[in-house]
Amino acid sequence: MSATGYRAIQHRISGGMFALLLMLATTLSACGGAGATSNAGPASGPIRIGFSMTETGANAAPALFELQGYQLGAEAINAQGGLLGRQVQLVYYDDQGSTATTVQLYQKLITTDKVDLLVGPYQSDLNAAIAPLVSRNKMAMASMDANLTVYGGQYPYLVQSITQTPRYMSPLIDLAASKGYKTLALLVQDTAFPQALAAGVKAAAQAKGISVVFEGTYPATTTDFSSLVLKAGASHPDMIIGATFLPDSEGIVRAAKAANINAKLFAFSVGPTEPDFNTALGSAANTILGNTLWFPTLSTAGNADFVNAFHGKFGRDPDYHAAMAYGTMQALAAAVKGAGSLDQTKIRDAYLKLDIQTVAGNFKLNETGRQLGYQAYVLQWQGGKQVLVWPSDVANATPQLPHPAW
């Protein structure tokens, strides 16, 4: 054989080998893909629950609690025999706190990954962004969006599995009213959840005859709160309440302490619920109040076991985000069992009929999917520890008020 002929055969063989290897590689990767193919038949293999979570980004820390709550919840479902005789598996991605990314990820979960069930992401605005997509695809989704805008019936496949925002701070206003406080300065971060929270606070205050003497908003990236706090203090309010997240609540406390702005009551959302609030502020965190949707000492169904299991698996105590996420998994399991199948419309109908006790309390919805059962509570930092102070029938400590002078 001539030299060129031999080489030609070599090339033909290597070309064929290459094509064979390529086909082999594609088949292997398709089989090995993380459950993202339709190789698992409809009546066998795990039931896949899909969602996105803010694993990186500004809200990663509370979102991590949610993720862990979902994970523990899924484990609990599997330990009790799974759903419809099959084990459940979580399929999730990092949405980085971005609306655009979340929409893409849920599109992927629905159309490419073809997950069987959906639950929602962490941030309220992300839940709102995917509501149309999820409803268009007629997939039932239990969502931890506390804001009410999406539960008016326009997205019939969405159900709320967290306390509604207007209720968040009502118990705080109750506590304030019981102490006879009359005036309030409200500081609001300029994003969806704090704004809805502030609206709830104002409504509750009005109902109790408390007047809002100052209201100031600020962008989420604010680092210097001195002017805001000075203006809030100028009207000498009885209470300074912030609709905040963690860094701004810390900034406001520091600014108030520094400028010696005193009030009888200081309260913030999200911030004081996080253990890092105390780590960052030390003694300045003492007697600061926060709102929470759950507390480890509550005697809701299975709460003590949940707290122990969470601590055992993740090495730290759960917070209310984790409890709500775990409760979401419990509600999901109950809804699927009630529907008896993976039919999304049946599951949605089953959600609307649920009246069950989860670790977060009584899960009960109205006819448009709004959460009626879940409540809110008031916690306080006392001596470096979080205690539940209101309502008094579930409290494990008495509220230390008024806030001492800085």
Added chain:
Amino acid sequence: MQIYLILALTGLLWGGVYLLMATGLNLIYGVMKVVNLAHGDFIIVGGLLAFSLFTTFQISPWIALPIAAALLFGVGMLVHRLVLAQIDMAGSQGELRTLLATFGLSYIVSNTALLIWGGQYESIPFLQDALKIGPLSFPKSLVVCSGAAFVLALAVQLWLTRTASGRLVRATAQSELGAASCGLNIQRVRLFTFALGSAMAGGAGVLVVLLIPMQATTGSLFGVQAFILIVLGGLGNFVGAILAAVILGLVEVSTGYFFGANAASGVIYLIFILILMFRPQGLLGQRGRI
């Protein structure tokens, strides 16, 4: 009347905080013409390191400061030797190349920080008491940060203008060929300058974390503020930077008080645009040095 005094002093103090974060960048960009987009992330690493040292080992931030500065000095040396020294600085593309390189570096640093410290905002309860001057009170941490900032900026200006080593750095910045022909080891000077700027960022982080909670991925915010400040003051000019810090701090705090916090967050960028339009060399900068 008292409110104006409080606003003026608070503005001055916060200007100092921005100055503290910007001085290292002023050295690196203003003098070396290296656009370090990872500057804000270096600040965050310094701050989070101080947080870890405080919460795990109860090490005071005063001790954490030289530790963080030394660590970031080392990091800066590594970055320069491995990355920046390999980049061809010749021609108009030189700055763009370093910009791209440090853009990637920013991602590496912030994501490494995210892996180490997670996504939570962290801060330290240190020097949180109020410093009372008559009827006025300010946070001790703010006064300390600001004081350190003005002292540092003045010290760097004096070093650059009055000492031999400082003149070496300026000579290298003005003309590498000229400096080399005078016998200067260019690479060593650039290495030292970058490392020093990074060390300043780390030290700044230790002080600023007492005031502003830091999260691994929020470095770019500090970096942008630092850039605005040094451009406003004039690149490489530290007295200009002090002036710019005073102006920015006063404007931000006053705008926040009279027009609300939303206006305050935008007014700095507005000033930046105006400066670029009408006096691009900055307050005390020289034309043509941009």
